[in-house]
Amino acid sequence: MKTDHRIVILGAGYTGMLAALRLARRTRRTGARITLVNPSARFTERLRMHQVAAGQELADHRIPELLAGTGVAFVRGRATAIDPRARRVSIEAPAVAPAGAPGAGAAGPAGPAYHTLAYDTLVYALGSGADTSLVPGxxxxxxxxxxxxxxxxxxxxxxxxxxxxxxxxxxxxxxxxxxxxxxxxxxxxxxxxxxxxxxxxxxxxxxxxxxxxxxxxxxxxxxxxxxxxxxxxxxxxxxxxxxxxxxxxxxxxTAGVRAPRLAAESGIATDARGLVTVDAELRSVSHPEIYAIGDAAATRQAWGPVHGTCQSGLPTAQHVADALAARLRGKRPKPFRFGYVHQPVSLGRRDAVIQFTHADDSPRRWYLRGAWAIRYKETISGSPLKLYRLSRRLNVGATLSRGGRATRRPAVPAQVP
The missing domain is CATH 3.50.50.60 (FAD/NAD(P)-binding domain)
Structure with a gap:
């Protein structure tokens, strides 16, 4: 089935990047046009920011290089508004949008460039940050x-x-x-x-x-x-x-979590924390053409809310890429299912601890510590760059557990067709 379906992904963090790469592979025969939007051209490994804060240098991964050869267009800029009725995103960029970006309008005068991107489907992957509004100062x-x-x-x-x-x-x-x-x-x-x-x-x-x-x-x-x-x-x-x-x-x-105000200010249904309220397929309950992934989404399973981690975020990106590809082929996707497996914690460069968990993130009896925990963390829950590279060629799974019995029934009924 050939289409010129326009897919815009806001945010090139862990989830947005995986969604873009997996969508590119899963929709390569449909003619879908995918655009990834991010304020910086550098891929930020959020899970390693504590290393940067301690003075360590991380590898410099560039988003255009990660996307090279996939057909995904990269637009460097910050989304400032979403018009769900017109299905357009307003972008403030440090320069004119790339000529090949689908739906891009004209740039403004000198200084920041202002333009819009039109979409048929929007993937909202803007994540969240520490809430510095909790206390004065x-x-x-x-x-x-x-x-x-x-x-x-x-x-x-x-x-x-x-x-x-x-x-x-x-x-x-x-x-x-x-x-x-x-x-x-x-x-x-x-x-x-x-x-x-x-x-x-x-x-x-x-x-x-x-x-x-x-x-x-x-x-x-x-x-x-x-x-x-x-x-x-x-x-x-x-x-x-x-x-x-x-x-x-x-x-x-590092206390508290605050979501960007963009979704709420654009009239998209959110919860009290500003996370996009989604159905069992991870579509916005108010605007079904918008998907939300990672810690930008108020995702639930039968056992309760899913809290934002890379462990849960990557499976949401995988699910949305597969669900959207299925819909473009006229198929109805299955509900999102996920269960936690572990709580990995670095304790400097020479120590770590891994707590294994039930699907609802409650602790099991088993854990790892020291050298074995370091090896486990680097192999299983380290940088997702290997996953990204494999995703360019294969449909590699990012989900360690679908939750077993705990997620066989969806937490919420589908509220959009």
């Missing part, structure tokens, strides 16, 4: 791991702070905060690193995995403050709920 005085430039700026300040035996405070004791605190402490032994959070680090893990994680933080000299909340971030300190001030030469904010 966080946006002004704390760094986040949302952008490699910000993480790099944070890293450039660490050597001088370490020489002065200064303090870094990491706000948020979830797995992102744990990985960041461990990486920074290992890379800069002269620093005093404090991890602050409501719950104990690794609270979702089993007792043995949690104990190993805590021993690793102790070994690295990380001070852990739990059972408290941050009420304000100052230029040189973090204020706790009881009024105590923790001195901080640098503050890293």
């Amino acid at each position: 966080a946006a002004a005085h704390a760094f986040t791991l949302d952008d490699p430039r910000t993480a790099h700026e944070f890293a450039t300040r660490l050597p001088a702070l370490a020489a002065a035996q200064g303090t870094v405070v990491v706000c948020g004791a979830g797995l992102t905060g744990v990985e960041a605190a461990a990486e920074i402490a290992e890379s800069h032994p002269g620093l005093r690193v404090t991890l602050v959070g409501r719950e104990a680090p690794g609270a979702m893990m089993g007792e043995r995995a949690r104990a190993h994680l805590r021993r690793a933080l102790d070994r690295l000299g990380v001070t852990v403050r739990t059972g408290t909340t941050v009420t304000a971030v100052r230029a040189d300190a973090v204020e706790l709920a009881d009024g105590e001030l923790l001195p901080s030469g640098l503050t890293l904010w």
Whole structure:
């Protein structure tokens, strides 16, 4: 079945990139035109931003190179508005859109270029970031791991702070905060690193995995403050709920999740967090021509909501690529099914812990630690670049588990035809 169906993917992170590559392969005989939009031409490995923040250099992967030979058009720019009725996306770009980009309009005057992209189907993969609006001063005085430039700026300040035996405070004791605190402490032994959070680090893990994680933080000299909340971030300190001030030469904010406002501002149905509300096929319940993937989507399974991780995000990208390809061939896709398998956590470059889980992410008895955990993490849950390269030639699966019995019935009924 030949078509000139226009597919626009917003966001070239882990999920957007896989969706583009898999769609290119699955629709190559249909004539579908795929455009991938992203503000930067560099592919950002979000799961490794704690390494950048600690001062490590990552490989420089360029989006056009990853897409070369696939037929996917790349447009460098930021989506500023979506018009679901007209099926057009407004783009602000640092330069004129590539001549071959489908649906691109004329560029504006000198400075940023403004144009639009028309679509028949939109894949919304803009992800989310740390919520610095939770407490006063966080946006002004704390760094986040949302952008490699910000993480790099944070890293450039660490050597001088370490020489002065200064303090870094990491706000948020979830797995992102744990990985960041461990990486920074290992890379800069002269620093005093404090991890602050409501719950104990690794609270979702089993007792043995949690104990190993805590021993690793102790070994690295990380001070852990739990059972408290941050009420304000100052230029040189973090204020706790009881009024105590923790001195901080640098503050890293990893608490909370905030979705871009683009979907809600464009009239697309979202939940209270700004995530796109989707049906069992991952289509918007208000606009079925829009799919949402990764942590931009309010995805549910029968056991409850799916929280945003690379482990869950890549399967949503795979599902949407396959579902959209099926629809272009006149077939009805099956509902999305997913179950968690593990909780992998880096503890610096020389240690890690893997907690194996049930489909609903609750801990099983089994876990890995140390060298075996490092090997497992690098092989199973490391960089998805190998998956991307294979996806150019093969329909490689990104789903480790479909959830078994826990997902045999969809969490929500399909609400769009």
